[in-house]
Amino acid sequence: MVTQPHTDQLRETLQSLKLDCMADNLDALCDQAAQEEWTYATFLGQLLEEELAARDQRRLAVTTKMARFPFHKTLEQFDFAFQPSVEKRRIQELASLRFVSSGSNVLFLGPPGVGKTHLAIGLGLKALQAGLSTYFVSVPELMDLVGHDAQRGQLPKRMQQLYKPKVLILDEMGYLPLERPIATFLFQLVAKRYEKGAIILSSNKSFSEWGELFTDQVLATALLDRLLHHSTIINIRGQSYRLKEKRQAGVFQRPEALEAPSSAPA
Numbered sequence: 199m200v201t202q203p204h205t206d207q208l209r210e211t212l213q214s215l216k217l218d219c220m221a222d223n224l225d226a227l228c229d230q231a232a233q234e235e236w237t238y239a240t241f242l243g244q245l246l247e248e249e250l251a252a253r254d255q256r257r258l259a260v261t262t263k264m265a266r267f268p269f270h271k272t273l274e275q276f277d278f279a280f281q282p283s284v285e286k287r288r289i290q291e292l293a294s295l296r297f298v299s300s301g302s303n304v305l306f307l308g309p310p311g312v313g314k315t316h317l318a319i320g321l322g323l324k325a326l327q328a329g330l331s332t333y334f335v336s337v338p339e340l341m342d343l344v345g346h347d348a349q350r351g352q353l354p355k356r357m358q359q360l361y362k363p364k365v366l367i368l369d370e371m372g373y374l375p376l377e378r379p380i381a382t383f384l385f386q387l388v389a390k391r392y393e394k395g396a397i398i399l400s401s402n403k404s405f406s407e408w409g410e411l412f413t414d415q416v417l418a419t420a421l422l423d424r425l426l427h428h429s430t431i432i433n434i435r436g437q438s439y440r441l442k443e444k445r446q447a448g449v450f451q452r453p454e455a456l457e458a459p460s461s462a463p464a
């Protein structure tokens with residue numbers, strides 16, 4: 199059995215090596231090892247596993263923050279019974295992240311409040327848990343960023359930032375018409391990531407409306423061509439989850455009229 203002075207010294211050594219989790223768990227694991235008569239290898243393996251798990255947790259916390267999700271919702275929190283047009287099996291297949299390794303895309307289409315952003319974030323969280331870099335940006339936000347970057351000559355830097363992550367989530371395509379600089383930027387981004395980096399995109403507009411959205415049919419067609427070539431399209435036709443409780447409480451008499459605002463983002 200390890201004596202007290204030995205464990206004290208060992209703890210200090212672990213701390214100076216910045217193996218804090220191992221240091222914290224040392225006493226408990228020494229006791230457990232003695233009681234259960236572990237081999238040296240089992241003991242060391244257990245101690246290292248604790249450190250590794252703690253590091254993974256820290257890494258996940260950092261990468262999740264860097265992904266800039268607007269809220270934190272998991273696939274497990276998604277109520278498939280409420281939204282029957284979303285097949286659980288298809289989402290589970292996407293959660294296997296095969297689409298990321300093959301550089302294909304996922305498109306969530308549907309009216310506001312049906313869970314497009316929730317599902318995109320849920321998949322993003324799965325990707326992060328698997329150690330795949332992920333970044334979230336909404337198209338209206340990107341429009342502002344691109345406007346500023348263009349003035350400062352920093353568009354190449356922005357392109358590089360959005361090219362790098364294994365998974366890029368482009369949310370809310372379609373709420374605002376796209377002016378020329380953002381339309382061109384989006385085309386270049388999709389072209390650059392084509393077959394290399396996965397895009398998860400959400401939109402309230404059907405593809406036939408994208409020409410109008412881009413105010414350029416040729417550009418929209420060229421972008422859609424690349425975006426859709428390797429893609430999974432999830433068409434969500436259903437009611438807004440946001441209005442569910444209010445509707446149940448009888449607050450809205452005509453919820454349909456409130457579900458499809460022409461300009462306000464979801």
Ligand code: ADP
Binds near residue numbers: 314315439440
């Ligand atoms: P959209 O992006 O389609 O406008 P969101 O994903 O933002 O909708 O969903 C609106 C809110 O409702 C979010 O808080 C989301 O977590 C929740 N929500 C939507 N659909 C579901 C669902 N089927 N189960 C659980 N929560 C849902």
Ligand code: MG
Binds near residue numbers: 370464
């Ligand atoms: Mg949304």
